[in-house]
Amino acid sequence: MNQNKLFNRTRWQLALSYAAVMGLILSLLGLGVYEAIAHAHWVAIDRELESVAGTLHDSLETKLQQPGRLEPIVNELLPNLRVIGVNGIKDKEQLPDRHILSAINQSFYYIRLFDNSGNLIATAGAYPEELPPTFNSQHWQTITDSQGNIYHQISVVLHTNTQENWGYFQVGRSLEDFNDYLSTVKLILKLGLPTALILVGFSSWWLAGLAMKPIYASYRQIQQFTADAAHELRTPLAASQATVESALLMPQLDEKEAREILRTVERQNRRLTQLVADLLLLARMDNQAIRDRPQLCCLNDLVSDLVEELAALAIASKVALTSSVRVQQQLNVVGNSDQLYRLVANLIVNAIQYTPPGGKVTVILDCSHQEAIVQVQDTGIGIAAADLERIFDRFYRVNSDRSRHTGGSGLGLAIAQTIARAHRGSLSARSELGSGSTFLLQLPL
Structure with a gap:
């Protein structure tokens, strides 16, 4: 600082x-x-x-x-x-x-x-x-x-x-x-006041540093967010620009080439649209909690639906996706069902993407002390301790080369964390490199 x-x-x-x-x-x-x-x-x-x-x-x-x-x-x-x-x-x-x-x-x-x-x-x-x-x-x-x-x-x-x-x-x-x-009292005051001012000066410098730390952290976060957002937006824009420029250099285009170019541009535009939508969602959720027509959401149905819908993705990745419901009753939470659906979906999709073929992903539903607990366990590559503290930061990826073979933008876990907090819940992770990861979602019943 x-x-x-x-x-x-x-x-x-x-x-x-x-x-x-x-x-x-x-x-x-x-x-x-x-x-x-x-x-x-x-x-x-x-x-x-x-x-x-x-x-x-x-x-x-x-x-x-x-x-x-x-x-x-x-x-x-x-x-x-x-x-x-x-x-x-x-x-x-x-x-x-x-x-x-x-x-x-x-x-x-x-x-x-x-x-x-x-x-x-x-x-x-x-x-x-x-x-x-x-x-x-x-x-x-x-x-x-x-x-x-x-x-x-x-x-x-x-x-x-x-x-x-x-x-x-x-x-x-x-x-x-x-x-x-x-005269003695005056002397004591004359000597004591400068001494006190010196101590106050050092204390003020220290307190000012403490007061500036969260502001500086926010400033650094905004700087990092701006740089990451620019990086994420630049890639699809550059790809679209290169595609259009190469098409313009060609003397003539047949229908097949034109359709291929349009598909490339459409794919990059879709990626940009999704990225902007994610950023708008995070900005909106930062400013206010979930108050838009809250409703009861059954976590039993949510987990079973997601396991069923993402089964095809798991099969394509050669990963076994299963669920384990450890409660007999229905677990209902108050909130936005669409956002809770996206939260758990992000966790399951991440687990599938970072689990090598032959691995296993398990979604566990349980409850404790008036809280519903959703755990997503995988046998994937795991997360290093240095990265574990930052995985919920926006645009942060564990792989430092920022490869995009998974197609993500680095906002999935940040969105999941924001949704959990908006529902008065918490989202945490524990993992060891090479031993898989477990993401723990706790929501008040």
Whole structure:
């Protein structure tokens, strides 16, 4: 198939199409996965900040007494509390380490306290010094410091224990770990997508080859059929042409010569007519199953009639033709009786033609598992194993020199196989070279 430019180009086009579609799907899927992971982490971060801020907010409000003033007890709640004084930041004395609000002890959380005017009063936790001290009253904020680091924070209003406005309370955290995680996800996707596309490319090439195989087989079959049909049609046409040309070269023709020429032309025309009729039958049966007024056909009568009618051909070939009916009841099948007649006749005629003088042909009628079985056995020349797989191909002959001493066109078994399939049956053969052949026809009762 790769040697054929048309199919090779088509295979490349299919492979590239598959790869492009899969690449687009994988890219969209990767983008969707990334967005889903990022959204899930944003939601998790927001919930963490809300939880920490809510816990601290509720604890602080019960201890605050005057607006803008930090009570000493706040040190027990906020680790590393640093109060902003007039002359800058002064660290207050830290209390011994306690297992209090462990979330604030993590390196990425910080706290800021503002008064009602928006002035920074104190910080706690892992407070980054590069953050701008300006106050923003928005509930959720994402800010960037002078070093380019990104932080996410939440702002809430603080009240005293008497429900006066004390100021504002902010809890934030660094997004460095979050960005590092997303960077890792991006790297995995960037490396994984090209790798997946390479695998998809090879798979697409392989799948395109699988998809093209039956098409290529049909193409080769059509090519072979066209060549064989042309060969079969050329022979009688050439014979007729040669006969006519030789007649035209003769100065005069008597009645006997003219009749002989006409008989030759008539014989070749009859052969052409039969060949065209066979081809039309195969084409018609390929397009539709047997639905033309199906009727009951008695195989007992069919076999006995054929054995009787072909007895003369068997005698002329010095072959013994017999039948063996191994059932007591009548075997009826639904179908076209004329075509079934032709099917079995083709098998018997083939058996007679390929059986040497003194041989024997036996037609056996039997049934099994709701199927009628017709076997045509002969003691002829047999069929080689290499030819056995192709004997039902159109125009195929076992003898490679395509001799026509039998007068056939190579369509008999192809027609028989097509008729069997049209009747929901099967036709098979088993044979050994020099030991005869058996053709087995199975039809549903």
